[in-house]
Amino acid sequence: MAATLTAEVLQDDIAVSLARAIATANKRARELGVDALQSLITVTQHVSNGIALWRINYAPKDYIGRRGGDLIIDVDTRNAGIKQVLRGQ
Secondary structure (H helix, E strand, O other), X not given: OOOOOOHHHHOOHHHHHHXXXXXXXXXXXXXXXXXXHHXXXXXXXXXXXXXXXXXXXXXXXXOOOOOOOOEEEEEEOOOOOEEEEEEOO
């Protein structure tokens, strides 16, 4: 079901920044063979070297009895540029 974004939503800097970051991270995850729809996705915000980043973590939904295997992508909050990609073991 498609939803139209209101002007109020588009003026929310955090919502727009996060949407851009998720889209960027999802694209990189696909390139690395990770299916976002089959992942448990968590998002946190942190600061590294004075730059605010969204940390987007893709973990298996079936995590019971599994160890590692996460994909972690840090995305710059200012321009949605990828700063770091980490793969769990």
